[in-house]
Amino acid sequence: MIVVLMGVTGSGKTTVGRALAASLDWPFLDADDFHPAENVAKMRSGIALTDDDRWPWLDRIADELARVQAAGGHAVLACSALKQVYRERLARAGDLRFVHLKGDLATIEARLAARRHKYMPASLLPSQFATLEAPADALVVDIRADVAEQVAAIRAALHLDTTPA
Numbered sequence: 165m166i167v168v169l170m171g172v173t174g175s176g177k178t179t180v181g182r183a184l185a186a187s188l189d190w191p192f193l194d195a196d197d198f199h200p201a202e203n204v205a206k207m208r209s210g211i212a213l214t215d216d217d218r219w220p221w222l223d224r225i226a227d228e229l230a231r232v233q234a235a236g237g238h239a240v241l242a243c244s245a246l247k248q249v250y251r252e253r254l255a256r257a258g259d260l261r262f263v264h265l266k267g268d269l270a271t272i273e274a275r276l277a278a279r280r281h282k283y284m285p286a287s288l289l290p291s292q293f294a295t296l297e298a299p300a301d302a303l304v305v306d307i308r309a310d311v312a313e314q315v316a317a318i319r320a321a322l323h324l325d326t327t328p329a
Contacts, residue, residue, distance in 0.1 A: 165238050166229050167322065168254065170245035170299070171265040172292035174272040176307050176314070177242035180265060184315045185240040188324060191232070195243035198224045212291040215249075222253045229257035246295045262302035263318055269293060271308060 167184065169177045178194055185192035199207075203217050225243060232239045245251045251262060269289070276289060303321045305314050319325050 165322075166232065166241055166257065166260045167239075167318065167324075168241045168243055168245060168251075168260050168262045169265055170243055170251070170262055170302070171267070171307075172244065172246070172272060172296055173289060174276045175265040175267055176275075176311070177244070177265055180305075180311055180314050180318075181240045181242035183311050184318055187315055187319065188238070188240070190238045190240055193225075193228065193239055193241045195221075195225050195241060195245075198228070212295075218250065219253070222250055226254050226257040229254065229260070233258040244292070246292060247297045248299065251299060261322055262299055263322075264299050264302040264304045265307050265314070266298075266304050267307035 169181045169184070171177055178196075181194070182192050184190075199221055203213055203221060206213060206217065225241070229239065229241065243254065245254060245262065254260060272289060303318065305317055307314070309317070
């Protein structure tokens with residue numbers, strides 16, 4: 165199984181993802197690490213990515229997820245996956261469970277004001293909310309809960325407390 169933590173920038177995908185992966189003793193993958201240099205340069209300049217920018221990136225991620233599952237493994241992935249078509253593209257990899265880390269604009273703006281991402285500026289947050297298509301089939305987790313509570317909620321909802329690591 166692959167657990168995909170999705171949501172807008174600043175929703176806690178990496179923080180919660182690392183904590184969840186550690187609690188399960190599964191590898192953690194960050195979709196940011198799969199971006200080509202051109203995408204990173206655009207975002208660093210405050211330019212939102214287009215779908216054409218995202219397709220090769222999503223395919224690289226899906227290929228890696230398929231490799232993990234073909235080897236009989238599990239993983240936790242942090243990936244914005246803002247649109248349904250992006251989630252469908254990733255889901256071609258196999259057994260994926262999507263978890264939407266959901267928060268309001270004010271909460272996330274406050275988080276972004278307190279951090280510095282390696283290339284994703286806070287100025288792109290409105291475009292992320294504009295792009296976000298709330299998933300109909302994902303577990304929704306409120307980002308106002310602390311990280312341990314979010315991890316416990318995800319594990320319980322996905323029955324990961326009884327799944328061997």
